[in-house]
Amino acid sequence: MKKINVGLVGFGTVGSGVVEVLQAQKKVLKNLTGLDIDLKYICDKDITSNRGIKVNKRVLTKDLKKVLNNSEIDIVVELIGGIHPANEIILAALKNKKHVVTANKALLAENGSEIFRTAKMSKREVRFEGSVGAGIPIIKALREGFAANKITAIYGIINGTSNYILSRMSDEGCTFGFALKAAKKMGVAEANPRLDINGADSAHKLILLTELSFGVSAKMRQVYCEGILAIEPRDIKYAREMGYAIKLLGVAKRSGNKVEVRVHPTLVPVSHLLANVKGVYNAIYVKGDLIGETLLYGEGAGKYPTASAVVSDIIDLAKLIGEGNAPQTAMLKATHSPILTIRKMEETKCRYYIRFSAVDKPGVLASISGILAKSDISISHVTQKEQHREKVVPIVMMTHLAQERNLRKALKLIDKLPAIKKKTVAVRMESL
Amino acid sequence: MKKINVGLVGFGTVGSGVVEVLQAQKKVLKNLTGLDIDLKYICDKDITSNRGIKVNKRVLTKDLKKVLNNSEIDIVVELIGGIHPANEIILAALKNKKHVVTANKALLAENGSEIFRTAKMSKREVRFEGSVGAGIPIIKALREGFAANKITAIYGIINGTSNYILSRMSDEGCTFGFALKAAKKMGVAEANPRLDINGADSAHKLILLTELSFGVSAKMRQVYCEGILAIEPRDIKYAREMGYAIKLLGVAKRSGNKVEVRVHPTLVPVSHLLANVKGVYNAIYVKGDLIGETLLYGEGAGKYPTASAVVSDIIDLAKLIGEGNAPQTAMLKATHSPILTIRKMEETKCRYYIRFSAVDKPGVLASISGILAKSDISISHVTQKEQHREKVVPIVMMTHLAQERNLRKALKLIDKLPAIKKKTVAVRMESL
Numbered sequence: 001m002k003k004i005n006v007g008l009v010g011f012g013t014v015g016s017g018v019v020e021v022l023q024a025q026k027k028v029l030k031n032l033t034g035l036d037i038d039l040k041y042i043c044d045k046d047i048t049s050n051r052g053i054k055v056n057k058r059v060l061t062k063d064l065k066k067v068l069n070n071s072e073i074d075i076v077v078e079l080i081g082g083i084h085p086a087n088e089i090i091l092a093a094l095k096n097k098k099h100v101v102t103a104n105k106a107l108l109a110e111n112g113s114e115i116f117r118t119a120k121m122s123k124r125e126v127r128f129e130g131s132v133g134a135g136i137p138i139i140k141a142l143r144e145g146f147a148a149n150k151i152t153a154i155y156g157i158i159n160g161t162s163n164y165i166l167s168r169m170s171d172e173g174c175t176f177g178f179a180l181k182a183a184k185k186m187g188v189a190e191a192n193p194r195l196d197i198n199g200a201d202s203a204h205k206l207i208l209l210t211e212l213s214f215g216v217s218a219k220m221r222q223v224y225c226e227g228i229l230a231i232e233p234r235d236i237k238y239a240r241e242m243g244y245a246i247k248l249l250g251v252a253k254r255s256g257n258k259v260e261v262r263v264h265p266t267l268v269p270v271s272h273l274l275a276n277v278k279g280v281y282n283a284i285y286v287k288g289d290l291i292g293e294t295l296l297y298g299e300g301a302g303k304y305p306t307a308s309a310v311v312s313d314i315i316d317l318a319k320l321i322g323e324g325n326a327p328q329t330a331m332l333k334a335t336h337s338p339i340l341t342i343r344k345m346e347e348t349k350c351r352y353y354i355r356f357s358a359v360d361k362p363g364v365l366a367s368i369s370g371i372l373a374k375s376d377i378s379i380s381h382v383t384q385k386e387q388h389r390e391k392v393v394p395i396v397m398m399t400h401l402a403q404e405r406n407l408r409k410a411l412k413l414i415d416k417l418p419a420i421k422k423k424t425v426a427v428r429m430e431s432l
Numbered sequence: 433m434k435k436i437n438v439g440l441v442g443f444g445t446v447g448s449g450v451v452e453v454l455q456a457q458k459k460v461l462k463n464l465t466g467l468d469i470d471l472k473y474i475c476d477k478d479i480t481s482n483r484g485i486k487v488n489k490r491v492l493t494k495d496l497k498k499v500l501n502n503s504e505i506d507i508v509v510e511l512i513g514g515i516h517p518a519n520e521i522i523l524a525a526l527k528n529k530k531h532v533v534t535a536n537k538a539l540l541a542e543n544g545s546e547i548f549r550t551a552k553m554s555k556r557e558v559r560f561e562g563s564v565g566a567g568i569p570i571i572k573a574l575r576e577g578f579a580a581n582k583i584t585a586i587y588g589i590i591n592g593t594s595n596y597i598l599s600r601m602s603d604e605g606c607t608f609g610f611a612l613k614a615a616k617k618m619g620v621a622e623a624n625p626r627l628d629i630n631g632a633d634s635a636h637k638l639i640l641l642t643e644l645s646f647g648v649s650a651k652m653r654q655v656y657c658e659g660i661l662a663i664e665p666r667d668i669k670y671a672r673e674m675g676y677a678i679k680l681l682g683v684a685k686r687s688g689n690k691v692e693v694r695v696h697p698t699l700v701p702v703s704h705l706l707a708n709v710k711g712v713y714n715a716i717y718v719k720g721d722l723i724g725e726t727l728l729y730g731e732g733a734g735k736y737p738t739a740s741a742v743v744s745d746i747i748d749l750a751k752l753i754g755e756g757n758a759p760q761t762a763m764l765k766a767t768h769s770p771i772l773t774i775r776k777m778e779e780t781k782c783r784y785y786i787r788f789s790a791v792d793k794p795g796v797l798a799s800i801s802g803i804l805a806k807s808d809i810s811i812s813h814v815t816q817k818e819q820h821r822e823k824v825v826p827i828v829m830m831t832h833l834a835q836e837r838n839l840r841k842a843l844k845l846i847d848k849l850p851a852i853k854k855k856t857v858a859v860r861m862e863s864l
Contacts, residue, residue, distance in 0.1 A: 021580055021722065031766030032579055034758075129577070135723035137569070137577025145561070145569025147464055148453055148743035273729060276708050290453065290740035291567035291730055297705065298726035308722035311580035325755045326466075334463030 003036045007067035010079035011044035016051040017307030033318040078102040101313040103130030109204035125327035127313035132205040135305030136298040142212040149288030150336040151213035153253040158205040160280035160300045161196035162248040198227035199263040206250035215335030224262040224345040245275035258343035267429040346405035351429040356395040357422035364419040375410035377402040439499035442511035443476035448483040449739030465750040510534040533745040535562030541636035557759035559745035564637040567737030568730040574644040581720030582768040583645035585685040590637040592712035593628035594680040630659035631695040638682035647767030656694040656777040677707035690775035699861040778837035783861040788827040789854035796851040807842035809834040
């Protein structure tokens with residue numbers, strides 16, 4: 001019987017999860033694929049630390065070449081993350097005629113085009129189910145399950161750390177700083193959570209979802225990216241009073257021949273399923289012309305959910321290798337869309353939640369609403385919040401659809417008014 | 433270039449959706465599969481009615497043999513539904529070396545074993561993504577996406593009609609009868625909605641999910657099946673007061689070497705995503721050892737969502753045929769479970785919501801709770817509802833985990849008490 005030899009690079013949390021599953025489920029995987037899936041090498045800088053699993057010592061190596069240059073290895077699993085040396089490892093593996101499984105969203109978002117070009121030249125496949133939403137089979141759903149659909153929009157809660165922080169702030173009324181500390185304590189935020197909190201991790205994943213849905217490969221600089229740092233407990237409270245939750249969403253939405261690709265905190269109706277996605281969970285809401293509205297939900301990170309995705313990729317590849325199939329050498333084989341371009345953020349239209357911090361004096365509301373009116377921004381709701389101890393009062397507005405460019409201009413003008421005492425907060429809304 | 437010839441049997445709502453998609457997306461399908469997918473025949477008793485799409489007349493036929501005996505046809509798509517003659521058509525197609533795509537849950541639940549045995553003998557594949565949850569890719573998720581997991585439980589809202597009726601009852605406080613009428617008016621319930629309302633349709637789908645998750649093929653008579661007919665508006669109201677919604681769930685849950693397979697109205701915590709699945713939408717909540725908790729949500733029926741699933745199956749099969757792959761001739765290739773058997777309903781344990789209709793006299797509560805205590809059923813919550821106009825008052829209880837057998841015995845005894853004026857209502861609860 002033919003064997004499939006796997007070389008794993010990166011024996012960290014997810015890597016050891018993958019090793020554990022491959023070892024424990026050897027028989028099931030054989031029944032599923034008709035093949036023995038053998039873990040030939042595990043390569044890591046550290047091959048001595050205890051990962052809580054038994055591994056044959058001959059399998060462990062620090063020498064990348066043993067994996068990359070070994071002609072017996074069919075699949076290289078890259079789980080070290082980050083751009084370098086992951087990029088070089090994947091490219092070398094492909095050039096050496098190995099299929100690749102990775103969960104590296106940052107790398108695929110940054111350098112996917114070179115990687116898939118190399119895959120094409122080598123006639124090898126790159127699988128990446130673990131790169132978005134961990135165990136949620138969103139990549140497979142977009143590539144296969146929804147293949148007959150023209151996708152019209154994707155809204156994703158695709159960063160567990162941010163969602164955990166916003167959930168704590170929402171449930172407990174605590175500040176961002178307090179919730180972040182709690183998240184670190186719970187192991188839900190990394191020591192340096194910058195990429196999670198500033199939206200970059202969501203943007204990486206959104207770039208992959210955008211390519212899979214619309215055939216557009218966006219660069220990071222083309223993705224508007226705003227994190228959750230500016231969200232205050234009171235914004236969450238005011239939003240809830242009006243029937244909204246605040247979520248960090250990745251939005252990819254088609255209108256005409258343009259696609260909007262943006263990551264930002266978003267007001268979502270509380271009755272919507274996305275508003276009910278709590279804690280570290282992820283969810284991707286997909287709209288298509290045939291399926292209508294769907295949602296895939298699950299743990300978006302972690303050792304075992306990600307290992308589940310990685311092993312599902314290995315299983316798919318093993319079947320493919322066993323049956324001598326033609327590989328899928330592009331991220332997406334075909335798209336229903338014509339060639340789309342990315343809409344500039346200034347040209348997008350949204351509804352906005354706006355909180356002004358104004359001195360409680362006559363005429364302030366008139367000045368603000370005058371500037372908004374001149375900027376073609378029409379107001380759907382206003383509340384001036386009574387504040388007994390402060391001289392500066394919050395004025396909360398919700399707008400009708402307005403253009404981003406107009407909004408930015410208006411807020412610039414408004415923030416120069418002497419009555420405005422703090423930078424105005426604006427959060428986009430999606431009716432979904 | 434090799435062509436894939438498709439023969440469609442059943443030119444009804446879903447059938448015409450499939451034809452529409454195959455025609456409109458011909459080019460995309462070619463890019464996806466590398467093959468021309470040709471609709472060779474459309475077979476139906478009625479080939480004259482206007483379906484709102486242009487079809488070449490030479491493609492239309494009333495003659496099944498043209499499809500089943502035509503050696504050029506690679507894939508037969510069965511969309512007539514029901515047991516006969518769908519069963520005979522699928523078996524004949526497989527015997528004649530054609531792959532089969534179907535959305536026929538009733539047939540696969542009733543006769544899946546013969547169908548997959550026949551597929552195995554003929555080395556052909558049966559695909560059935562449309563049979564559960566329409567456009568929701570739950571079959572693919574269980575067979576491929578979650579392949580590395582031991583599934584531990586599945587909870588599904590898998591009948592749109594029932595969920596629509598319960599949602600209306602819940603939102604408007606209306607009766608079952610009123611909501612059913614509304615559902616018929618909206619086209620959400622069929623003229624004869626018996627199988628939707630009595631849980632049988634959910635049971636059919638649950639049988640497929642159970643086999644895919646646990647490798648157990650359950651017979652209809654082994655599935656406990658209770659519909660939504662007995663649910664009264666006040667049960668929904670009382671449940672909500674205690675923090676629960678009532679949903680018709682299909683439950684397949686492993687404990688030890690047994691699996692519970694049951695369909696019944698269920699109290700679900702309002703904070704759970706399943707409680708927030710409204711209207712005709714379906715959702716399947718899957719628990720696995722690696723993925724943890726996931727949910728797939730979407731439109732569970734209808735022309736285009738089902739067509740989306742059917743065409744995704746055709747695409748998968750076309751790739752398989754094009755690449756000369758070994759087909760998957762079983763519903764499930766391998767399972768992580770040992771051989772499981774189905775737990776008898778009497779042996780299952782649940783928490784229960786119970787509503788007694790009792791005369792408002794001293795000693796009634798004592799008699800009821802005495803019988804429950806003797807039956808080893810412990811009460812976690814009691815409310816006696818004040819009723820100003822009625823002499824019969826509702827007493828609402830929630831129990832701790834209790835065995836079904838004990839509960840049935842206890843209710844039989846209680847319903848014989850002179851103070852009990854109507855049959856007691858019991859609804860199972862799941863903490864999920």
